[in-house]
Amino acid sequence: MSRGIELPETTVLVADDESSIRNLIADVCATILSGKVRIIQASSAPQAIHHLQTVPTIDLVCTDLEMPRAEDGNLVAKTALCMGKAVIVCSCTPEKLAKDVKAGVSEVFSKPFSSIRDFRLRVESLLLDQI
Numbered sequence: 001m002s003r004g005i006e007l008p009e010t011t012v013l014v015a016d017d018e019s020s021i022r023n024l025i026a027d028v029c030a031t032i033l034s035g036k037v038r039i040i041q042a043s044s045a046p047q048a049i050h051h052l053q054t055v056p057t058i059d060l061v062c063t064d065l066e067m068p069r070a071e072d073g074n075l076v077a078k079t080a081l082c083m084g085k086a087v088i089v090c091s092c093t094p095e096k097l098a099k100d101v102k103a104g105v106s107e108v109f110s111k112p113f114s115s116i117r118d119f120r121l122r123v124e125s126l127l128l129d130q131i
Contacts, residue, residue, distance in 0.1 A: 010127055011038045011055065015048035015063040015076050023110065024060050028116065032124050034064065036101075044068055048076040059086055060126060064111075065091040074098040077105060086126045090119075 010033055014025045024053065026039040030056060042048035046066050052058060061080040081088045081104040089097060090109045097108060107122045 009033075009036045009038070009089045011040065013040045013042065013048060013055075013058045013061045013063075013080075014052075015042040015061065015067065016046070016090065017043050017064065017067040019043070019063070024113075024116075025054050025080050025090070025119075029123060032127070033122055039044055042076075043053075045075050049079050051075075052079050052083060052085070060086045060087045060088070060103075061122070062088045062123075065089060065093055065096050074101045077101045081105070088123065088126070 010027055012029045014022045016022045016025070022041045023042070026041065028072055029037050029039060040051050040058070042051055048063065052061070061076065063076040063080070065074060077087050078098070078101055081101065087105045088107045088109065089105050091097070092111045094108045094110050097105065102108075106126050109119055113119055
């Protein structure tokens with residue numbers, strides 16, 4: 001970890017219909033948190049919302065805007081924000097981020113990622129802000 005600060009055990013929800021992106025984000029979070037992380041993966045908005053409603057220990061949500069079976073691509077982010085969770089949006093279409101969601105979202109990254117390092121640093125910073 002770059003700052004020498006130990007983070008507490010953390011739960012991260014990764015919601016994306018692309019398994020390669022879910023796995024990449026999970027790997028980045030596991031590296032940052034030195035294995036002290038519980039990663040929950042969801043491949044659709046309904047799955048992600050179910051996890052948000054049933055796992056109160058979720059600290060950070062990384063979500064795509066466009067997933068199958070989602071009436072609103074911003075639904076996961078809106079739900080997480082209403083629950084007081086930190087939210088990072090990773091999307092090929094960040095321009096579709098609703099204005100009311102954009103105000104509360106911690107960070108928006110365009111896919112494909114131009115810099116995994118920037119993503120890692122931002123996740124680390126968000127988690128440090130929560131302790």
